[in-house]
Amino acid sequence: MSDIEPVQLWLRDYVSPGQAFHVGRRAGSASFRGTLHTHDFPEVFWIERGRLTHLVNGKRRLLAEGDVVFVRADDVHTFRPVGDEPFTQVNIALPAETLGFLEQRYFDGDDWAWASGGLPTMYRLDRVRLARLMELAALLAAGPSTRLALERFLLELLHDLVEPPVASAFPPWLGDALPRFADDPDALARGVPGLAALAGRSREHVNRVIRNSTGGTATALINELRLTRAARELRMTDLPIARIAGDCGIGNLSHFYRLFNARFGVTPRRYRLGQQTLIHGSR
DSSP states (O other), rough: TTOOOOEEGGGGTOOOTOOOOOEEEEEEOOOOHHHOOSSSSSSEEEEEEEEEEHHHHHOOOEEEETTEEEEOOOOEEEEEEEEHHHHHHEEOOOOOOOOHHHIIIITTTTTTTSSSSSSEEEOOOOOOHHHHHHHHHHHHHHSSOHHHHHHHHHHHHHIIIOOGGGGGGOOOOOHHHHHHTTTTTHHHHOHHHHHHHTTOOOOOHHHHHHHHHHHSOOOHHHHHHHHHHHHHHHHHOOHHHHHHHHHOOOOOOOHHHHHHHHHHHHHHHHHHHHHHHHHTTTO
C-alpha cells in the first residue's frame, strides 16, 4: 500500500468547538475496508471483540480482543478484517495538547505510550482490565466532552490498566505468547506445556530462553503471572477465592494459598480485605 496517498484527517471534523475529544465504536465484518489515512491528532483504540489486521507505517499487525494501540498523529494506517471474522473496535481521538500536558507532568518521556519512532505502542489487556476499560469508555461517551473527563480517562488507562509489558526481556515470539497465556485459564493450568503450545516452540526451548533471559525458571515466571492475575482479581472482582485459584491455573487450593502467602505475605482472604479497608473506613 506504499503507493497509495493517505487521506489527511483533521480533529476539527470530528470534535465540535467546546468539546475535548471524540469517541467512536465500529462493528464490522468481512465487507469492511478501511481507508489509508494519517491525522493532525493522536488517538487510542482497542479491540473489544474479535480480531483485526492493523496496517501501520508499512507493517502489518494482527490485533485481537484486548489489544490497545496508542496511535501518534503522524502514523499512517488503516485496517482490514481477518477472514470472515466479525470485530468491534473502539477509538478515542484527542488533542495533542492534552497529551503534551500529561507527558510533561507525569512521564517526562519515560515509558510514554505515545513515544515517537517505529510502530505505535501496543498493550494487551486481560479480561478484567478490558472490562474496566469498556466501563470507562462508556462513562466518557455518556458524559460531557470536557478536558477533565478526558484526562481522568487517560490517567486511569495509563496508570491502572496499562502496565509495562512483561514481555520486554523476551524475543517477540515469547513476548506475544505471554499475555495470551496469562489470560487463558486452560493454558495456565497446563503450565510450561501450555505456554510452549501458545508460543509454537518446544517446552525445552521455552525453558532455555526464559532461563537465559531472566536467570530463573519458566515455572517461577508462570507462577508470578498466576499470582499477579490472582491479586488483580481479588482486588477487582467478587469471585470466590477457589474460582480465582482455578482461573489462575492452580487447581489445588492449599497450594494456591501457600504460593500466594509466599509472594504477598498474607493469605488471599486477608489480601482482599486489606484492599477494602479504606472503603470501609477501617484499618
